[in-house]
Amino acid sequence: MFSTIYIEEPLLSHPRVKTIVARYGHLPLVPIERYGEIFNRKAQNFRLQKQAPALIIASKQNNLALPAPEQYGLGGKHNYYFSHLLNCIYDCRYCFLQGMYRSAHYVWFVNYEDFAQAIHDKIEQHANESCYFYSGYDCDSLALEPVTQFVDYFLPVFSRHANAVLELRTKSTQVRSLMDRAPVDNCVIAFSFTPENISQQLEHKVPSNQKRLDAMIKLQKQGWRVGLRFDPLIYDDSYYAGYQGLFNDIFSQVIIDQLHSVSLGVFRLPEPFYRNMQRLYPAERLFAAKIANRDGMVSYQADIESKLVADCESLLLKYIPENIYYPCSME
Amino acid sequence: MLNLIVALAEEARPIIHYYRLKRMHHLHAFPVYGSDDIRLIVSGIGNLAAATATGYLAGIGDVTKSKAWLNIGIAGSSSLAVGEIVMAHKVTDETRQQHFYPTLCFEAVCKTAPIETVAVPQTDYVEGVAYDMEAAGFYSAAMRFSTTEMIHCLKIISDNNAGDVDNISAAGVVSLVEQRMDVISDVVGKLLEIINELVAENRGEQEMDFIRSRFYLTVSQQTQLKTLMQNWFALTDVSPLAMLNIDTLKTSKALLHALHVKLDELPVKY
Secondary structure (H helix, E strand, C coil): CEEEEEEEEHHCHHHHHHHHHHHHCCCEEECEEECHHHCCCCCHHHHHHHHHHCCCECCCCCCCCCCHHHHHCCHHHCCECCCCCEEECCCCCCCCCCHHCCCCCCEEEEHHHHHHHHHHHHHHHHCCCCEEEEECCCCCCCCHHHCHHHHHHHHHHCCCCCEEEEEEEECCCHHHHHCCCCCCCEEEEECCCCCCCHHHEEECCCCCHHHHHHHHHHHHHHEEEEEEEECCCCCCCCHHHHHHHHHHHHHHCCCCHEEEEEEECEEEEEEEHHHHHHHHHHCCCCHHCCCCCCCCCEECCHHHHHHHHHHHHHHHHCCCCCCCCECCCCC | EEEECCCCCCHHHHHHHHHCCCEEECCCCCCCCECCCEEEEECCCHHHHHHHHHHHHHHHCCHCCCCCEEEEEEEECCCCCCCCCCEEEEEEEECCEEECCCCHHHEEEEEEEEEEEHHHHCCCCCCCCCEEEEEEHHHHHHCCCCCHHHHEEEEEEEEECHHHHHCCHHHHHHHHHHHCCCHHHHHHHHHHHHHHHHHHHCCCCHHHHHHHHHCCHHHHHHHHHHHHHHHHHHHCCCCCCCCCHHCCCCCHHHHHHHHHHHHHHHHCCC
16 A cells, blocks of 8 residues: 655654554655655655555644635635645546645644644634534545544544534545444535546546445435535536436435535646646646636636536536535636 | 666676676766666766766766666675665765655565665664665765656665675675676666656657747747647647648747647547
8 A cells, every 4th residue: 555654753652653553564664854854855756656655654733724725615604624644545637736746645644633622723713603624635534544544533523513514525435434433413524526437537546436426325324414526527528418427327326305515616726736737647638628727727718617617507406406505616 | 768877897797788788988987888778887986976977877868868767786784684685765875964765656676775875884784774885976966867766776785794894806796786686677677667658658759840840949839839749649649740731831820829729629538
């Protein structure tokens, strides 16, 4: 799973680290001073590292819970994201992480207690107002659960705060730790989907749509709140049929009136990220067609984007009530 | 191109023989040997020599094509057996206390170890560490020309106690390298594979050469053309020259515009 494990020296005797070291003792274990000396250094190739990522075990010192970008909300009054993990085991070609980070190595921040304190402080700051916390911004919330045991730690944290909601966003089927416990009312597990043909071409190492649907339905039947994220919407010449088929497939299986939320998102990247990604993958058709640069943000050409969103929204609203639909912001 | 930096002629000899590398006699600053996809330079002993040789090799070739760098040589260690070969997962410059971390992007074909580069031969070994005299200088220089995934150090343990370091003979060094050509060739093979994968994606060179022969392009236009070619071949295998009537295009601006228009008309299918 990992090529090498780097560990910040002060963490060598941390209980979470000892467990991992015992499990992966056959791998090169390299003590370092700070994770940045591996993760942030120049002269790295994200694409090559994706073939054999390392695990960097670190402690996050600052900015443990940050305000979420404006378009990332689900109706909560206050929205934050927190990242116990940087980077993802999946390799989705549209993902902004490959444009933003120099390294594809996983950085696992093991100081969960500090994250919990930061989350608690934010909740206290907004006493009695709804707060959403998104955990899948810099990673897939569940994919590395067998290593990180993130859910095991954080679900009890959130179950103590009724006005806070935790969103787990995932493309994985790692739901065992959720199935093994009673549903937590203020936890939403959001599954991301694209049409199968696009998924196969662009979402490398991701389980099939049906396997993820199966996991989602299992959770729903147990009483967990689940959501759907169609984000980003991907254009191809047959997108209408693709999304029509996808929605038909999903909504014929999930329990619609038990869905928490459904959202659409546009394909959009800051220009420097886009240029990095195009440099890494010069033969990638996603970056080659119907792309425009508007005010430093790269997205589909305006007419393509607005038709794509309008058509998908129209298809979606045939299946779901408007009150659980969160349209993407195109600003 | 895979660049091999080796300190001693004795370390180089089995590698030159294995890959049938030919001496490049027109290069005089260092002994350099080459084939179509490998170049080897004999740097001499020490950090400065290794760094200089690395820079020299980068300078004599097309840097955009110099994709991977591998330093091969002997090292000392207290805990590793003589003849064992290790790949560096950390390289430390003992004098400057600078650290480098080679990134493994393929499965390790041998044990990995930290390598400490020292200015004078070392006999007071820390357990688990391999000691050499070139890796840090090589690595520091090579990082100017490539990324950490494509820069590696392989060291064959030649001595593991105070007595042995003085008793290493030229023939002994040759023999040590010969015996580890299995691992060396494995690593060389993996690096060449990665290079070839990266090179294969750069399509449109022929078309660009043709266009450059017909049109004068500014630097900015050449950059635009390169991007257009990349995007074109991401969408279709049909050459743009087959879809453009080049003879009707009078200027480079008109050409680039026509390419943009045709690109936008190409189907997008997954």
